[in-house]
Amino acid sequence: NPDEIQEFVDHSWYRYANGAKGLHPWYGETEPDFTLGPNTKGTKTDIKELDEAHKYSWIKAPRWNGHAMEVGPLARYIIAYASGQEAVKEQVDKSLATFNQNTGLDLGLKQFLPSTIGRTLARALECDLVVDSMIDDWHALVNNIKAGDSSTANVEKWDPKNWPKEAKGVGTNEAPRGALGHWIKIKDGKIENYQAIVPTTWNGSPRDSDGNIGAYEASLLNTPMERPEEPVEILRTLHSFDPCLACSTHVMSEDGQEMSKVKIR
Numbered sequence: 193n194p195d196e197i198q199e200f201v202d203h204s205w206y207r208y209a210n211g212a213k214g215l216h217p218w219y220g221e222t223e224p225d226f227t228l229g230p231n232t233k234g235t236k237t238d239i240k241e242l243d244e245a246h247k248y249s250w251i252k253a254p255r256w257n258g259h260a261m262e263v264g265p266l267a268r269y270i271i272a273y274a275s276g277q278e279a280v281k282e283q284v285d286k287s288l289a290t291f292n293q294n295t296g297l298d299l300g301l302k303q304f305l306p307s308t309i310g311r312t313l314a315r316a317l318e319c320d321l322v323v324d325s326m327i328d329d330w331h332a333l334v335n336n337i338k339a340g341d342s343s344t345a346n347v348e349k350w351d352p353k354n355w356p357k358e359a360k361g362v363g364t365n366e367a368p369r370g371a372l373g374h375w376i377k378i379k380d381g382k383i384e385n386y387q388a389i390v391p392t393t394w395n396g397s398p399r400d401s402d403g404n405i406g407a408y409e410a411s412l413l414n415t416p417m418e419r420p421e422e423p424v425e426i427l428r429t430l431h432s433f434d435p436c437l438a439c440s441t442h443v444m445s446e447d448g449q450e451m452s453k454v455k456i457r
Contacts, residue, residue: 193257194364194373199389200253201225203246203398213401214255217375218360220387249398251437253406254389262407263370263394264433265314270305283317308411311432315368357381367391369434392436408433421451 198214201207207225208215215221228236229246242248255261272280288304291297304310349355357380364373370391377385397406408430417425 194362196257197373197389198255199387200255200400201247202253202401203244204249204252205247206252217362217373217387217389218377218385220375220385222387244399249396251393251396251398252389253397253400254394255400255404258402260397260400260404260406260410261371261394262410263391264311265318265368265370266306266311267370268366269314269318273301273305279321280317283321287313287317308429308432315432315434352381355381369436370394390436392433395433396435396437408435423451 195216198216199220200214202213205224205226206221207223208221209223212221225247226236227247228239229243229248231243231245232239232241234240253260261267269280269284273284284301284305288299288301291304291309292299305314355378358378360375360377362373362375364371366372367390371394372388372390374388375386376383395407398409399405411429411433412426415425415429417423
């Protein structure tokens with residue numbers, strides 16, 4: 193139910209008027225509030241370590257019915273598999289059997305699929321599935337044209353002159369990266385408010401007002417690293433989400449020692 197979506201900014205560099213906690217996108221506000229917590233190390237222009245008990249992200253924290261959600265191919269494939277979609281079950285079962293045979297492991301589905309490799313696999317399998325679907329769509333389109341149906345869209349409301357002075361609309365879709373939603377309010381023929389919750393907002397969200405973490409943070413918990421000074425495991429996991437942002441990862445040893453520093457121009 194999209195009415196149960198709210199965005200929180202307790203740990204995001206934004207502020208809500210009137211002390212609001214969570215706001216639905218219809219009433220969303222995007223007012224920057226770049227402040228650093230008292231335990232931040234460094235300065236605003238040279239942050240060494242963020243105070244995660246305070247604000248620490250430019251991403252809001254969307255929640256559905258109070259829950260943090262992971263979106264994207266892995267989420268779609270888990271739902272499709274659990275609901276018994278045969279094409280997906282065949283893909284996943286075959287991939288798991290091949291993986292176990294090649295690695296000598298004996299992983300079960302619940303170990304294999306909700307993981308970094310499972311998330312990467314789901315993206316590839318979904319691409320394969322979508323290609324087959326697009327071929328079917330293409331043949332259906334050609335057949336329609338051959339039958340004399342050349343219509344492409346209902347263009348009655350393409351001209352803004354036909355639009356009401358006040359209106360609101362929402363568009364939701366499953367984009368390649370995951371669930372995507374755009375909400376718009378129009379008043380006096382002008383955009384009054386426009387809010388979007390994109391897949392990376394869902395997955396990359398910081399903590400909410402109850403301290404619940406987003407999918408990125410959850411996926412990294414208890415990740416073993418062979419060489420902490422070269423934390424490629426962290427990068428592999430984050431990249432498996434196909435993030436749409438300029439991301440960086442900070443690694444500290446338990447005693448606060450700096451492990452490495454990377455500068456990208």
